[in-house]
Amino acid sequence: MLKNYFKIFIKVASQNKLFTFLSLFGISLTIMFVMIFSMTISKITTGSGPEKNLKKIVFCQRVSVHETHNGKKVGGFSISGCGRSLCEDHLKNVKNANIISMYSGPQPWEFIFNGKYQSKLQNQTDAEYWNLYDYKFLQGRPYNKEEVTKSSNLAVITRSLKELLFGSDENVLGKTVRYTSMNLVVTGVVEDPPKTAQNAMGDLYFPYTLIKNNDPTEEYLGGFIIAFKANSSKQFGPIRNEAQEMVARLDAADTLHSVFLSGPYSQVEKMMVGYGDPEEYSVGTSLFKYLMYALAFLLLPAINLMALNFARIHERGEEIAVRKSFGAASRVLRGQFLFENILMTLTGGVIGIILSYLVVAFLGNSLTLRVNFMGSVPLSFSFNYLVFIAALISCLIFGLLSGYLPAIRLSRMKPAVYLKGGEL
Amino acid sequence: MIKLENISKVYRTKEIETLALDNINFEVREGEFVSVMGPSGCGKSTLLNIIGLLDEPDKGKLNLNNLEILSYEDKKTARMRNQLVGFIFQSFHLIKELNVYDNVELPLIYRKTPQAERKKRVMEALEKVGLVNRMQHYPSQLSGGQCQRAAIARAVAGDPKIILADEPTGNLDSIIGHEVVGILADLNSKGTTIVMVTHDEMIAKSTHRIVRLFDGRLVG
Numbered sequence: 081m082l083k084n085y086f087k088i089f090i091k092v093a094s095q096n097k098l099f100t101f102l103s104l105f106g107i108s109l110t111i112m113f114v115m116i117f118s119m120t121i122s123k124i125t126t127g128s129g130p131e132k133n134l135k136k137i138v139f140c141q142r143v144s145v146h147e148t149h150n151g152k153k154v155g156g157f158s159i160s161g162c163g164r165s166l167c168e169d170h171l172k173n174v175k176n177a178n179i180i181s182m183y184s185g186p187q188p189w190e191f192i193f194n195g196k197y198q199s200k201l202q203n204q205t206d207a208e209y210w211n212l213y214d215y216k217f218l219q220g221r222p223y224n225k226e227e228v229t230k231s232s233n234l235a236v237i238t239r240s241l242k243e244l245l246f247g248s249d250e251n252v253l254g255k256t257v258r259y260t261s262m263n264l265v266v267t268g269v270v271e272d273p274p275k276t277a278q279n280a281m282g283d284l285y286f287p288y289t290l291i292k293n294n295d296p297t298e299e300y301l302g303g304f305i306i307a308f309k310a311n312s313s314k315q316f317g318p319i320r321n322e323a324q325e326m327v328a329r330l331d332a333a334d335t336l337h338s339v340f341l342s343g344p345y346s347q348v349e350k351m352m353v354g355y356g357d358p359e360e361y362s363v364g365t366s367l368f369k370y371l372m373y374a375l376a377f378l379l380l381p382a383i384n385l386m387a388l389n390f391a392r393i394h395e396r397g398e399e400i401a402v403r404k405s406f407g408a409a410s411r412v413l414r415g416q417f418l419f420e421n422i423l424m425t426l427t428g429g430v431i432g433i434i435l436s437y438l439v440v441a442f443l444g445n446s447l448t449l450r451v452n453f454m455g456s457v458p459l460s461f462s463f464n465y466l467v468f469i470a471a472l473i474s475c476l477i478f479g480l481l482s483g484y485l486p487a488i489r490l491s492r493m494k495p496a497v498y499l500k501g502g503e504l
Numbered sequence: 505m506i507k508l509e510n511i512s513k514v515y516r517t518k519e520i521e522t523l524a525l526d527n528i529n530f531e532v533r534e535g536e537f538v539s540v541m542g543p544s545g546c547g548k549s550t551l552l553n554i555i556g557l558l559d560e561p562d563k564g565k566l567n568l569n570n571l572e573i574l575s576y577e578d579k580k581t582a583r584m585r586n587q588l589v590g591f592i593f594q595s596f597h598l599i600k601e602l603n604v605y606d607n608v609e610l611p612l613i614y615r616k617t618p619q620a621e622r623k624k625r626v627m628e629a630l631e632k633v634g635l636v637n638r639m640q641h642y643p644s645q646l647s648g649g650q651c652q653r654a655a656i657a658r659a660v661a662g663d664p665k666i667i668l669a670d671e672p673t674g675n676l677d678s679i680i681g682h683e684v685v686g687i688l689a690d691l692n693s694k695g696t697t698i699v700m701v702t703h704d705e706m707i708a709k710s711t712h713r714i715v716r717l718f719d720g721r722l723v724g
């Protein structure tokens with residue numbers, strides 16, 4: 081039976097090449113986008129380069145503070161990264177995490193070198209940062225806890241920054257890098273993190289204690305990200321509870337402010353929530369929003385294919401009538417049509433997957449996907465089985481969405497109309 | 505085998521109502537070979553479609569193989585068409601995407617006959633019509649006579665009690681036409697009940713009985 085349907089599918093598809101092309105075109109392109117998008121996102125969320133433990137890390141990067149009067153929110157309201165004191169005096173004491181690190185995250189660093197404008201990234205970190213992420217040290221060592229506490233003028237630079245500043249010089253340990261008005265002594269050189277790393281980013285790293293301009297009156301707000309590494313993702317819940325309880329205590333003790341901490345979130349959650357008002361954007365609403373986008377994205381080509389299917393139902397009239405005459409029930413015919421349609425969408429899916437590999441292979445480095453306001457990442461490969469499942473499920477949804485209604489119409493056609501035995 | 509009582513069928517389109525069959529009473533006994541004759545548009549095809557459960561009458565009772573048709577539920581009529589009836593059409597209506605073998609196999613596929621049994625039955629049917637050497641051909645590669653023989657093989661592959669043939673010789677020249685009717689007569693001699701629409705008096709006379717339709721009514 082399926083063999084019979086398969087033969088029909090091949091014949092019908094090869095006889096009406098324009099229709100086949102139109103059907104496959106929409107599906108293939110959509111699957112290609114789904115594939116490229118999910119491969120790249122999967123690459124980011126799995127972690128690459130120094131982020132090999134990404135799946136065990138949760139982050140807080142947004143705090144909001146409302147001024148309050150008698151327990152009611154009034155007037156002023158600010159959102160920012162985590163404050164230095166909030167991190168140092170409170171969040172760093174979370175017990176359920178193995179490693180807790182605070183850092184500014186990548187910040188723009190623009191300077192003129194040898195008469196040329198340069199745009200690089202600098203990242204102000206604590207010593208724990210080097211335990212949290214697995215940078216590959218080519219020379220030297222990271223700065224340690226004591227050096228951070230003492231605000232030592234030290235820096236870790238990447239290989240590309242070293243090549244820019246020092247050219248072919250072999251050993252650059254002990255040489256200085258000028259950052260604003262400071263001369264930082266290089267203690268280590270690391271391999272550049274890949275562009276797909278979204279947390280371990282930067283060209284120049286130095287102790288966050290070197291920056292003194294943090295407003296001491298701002299207890300909660302500042303420019304820091306705080307990251308908690310757990311033994312496994314099972315610890316995420318306890319870590320979140322602990323962090324939230326700490327902030328709740330601060331909130332209760334402060335009669336002039338109401339404080340809200342967003343997270344801690346995993347990489348996936350963090351990407352969904354983004355940098356908006358932390359009280360407005362929760363993982364749930366973001367997930368819903370993205371699912372709606374995805375559905376709309378899949379719905380358009382599905383509707384297109386459905387319209388094509390409707391338009392040519394009458395072409396199949398004679399075949400349907402003959403099959404009915406010889407005993408096909410409507411349900412069986414619906415099954416046949418859906419089967420053919422899913423074969424069509426799966427074929428489109430396979431073409432889409434091949435296209436996505438070709439696009440990533442040939443254009444991956446010149447095309448980027450924007451993931452947040454800081455960065456775009458190059459389109460990337462990832463052999464994650466989830467990506468294939470995403471493509472496959474998309475094809476099935478396609479096949480069902482675009483085939484179901486036409487199949488019903490088709491199975492209800494009156495055979496007598498197409499079997500005019502007498503007149504020709 | 506086939507019994508129609510007061511069967512009427514009206515076709516309604518936006519502009520007109522056509523009374524295609526008007527109070528038809530008609531019986532065919534088991535093993536009979538009956539010809540249906542009448543001018544174009546008198547309701548012959550409609551009659552065959554109603555007997556074959558491809559169309560529903562507006563009034564009257566239909567009895568097939570001692571079973572009164574009370575409802576036209578899709579699954580039930582599909583099963584009856586599959587097991588009881590074999591259709592032959594003037595313009596063959598072979599599925600053009602399938603070769604002769606696959607076309608003939610069609611009724612057996614909807615009956616869920618096992619593969620080996622299917623093959624045996626298809627080969628037997630093809631032997632009956634002398635088309636074994638053409639079984640890999642597609643309809644477009646066959647002559648009209650060969651197409652109609654393939655269609656007959658398809659109609660008999662499921663070994664139905666009734667064959668309904670709507671002008672089976674209409675598209676064939678007279679020699680080939682007689683050959684095709686010969687095959688039908690042969691099937692009839694082995695017990696198959698046949699109702700055949702034809703315009704050819706000679707062919708009609710070679711069957712057991714002639715029924716004449718005029719404007720949806722039986723005459724003579």
Ligand SMILES: Nc1ncnc2c1ncn2[C@@H]1O[C@H](COP(=O)(O)OP(=O)(O)O)[C@@H](O)[C@H]1O
Pocket residue numbers: 496497502503515516517522523524542543544545546547548549550551
């Ligand atoms: N599906 C239909 N819709 C409307 N009228 C139809 C339909 N089928 C047949 N008719 C009309 O019913 C009458 C009988 O048709 P038919 O049974 O095909 O005649 P015959 O086979 O004797 O030539 C004709 O007038 C024809 O125009």
Ligand SMILES: [Mg+2]
Pocket residue numbers: 500501502503548549550670
């Ligand atoms: Mg007719």
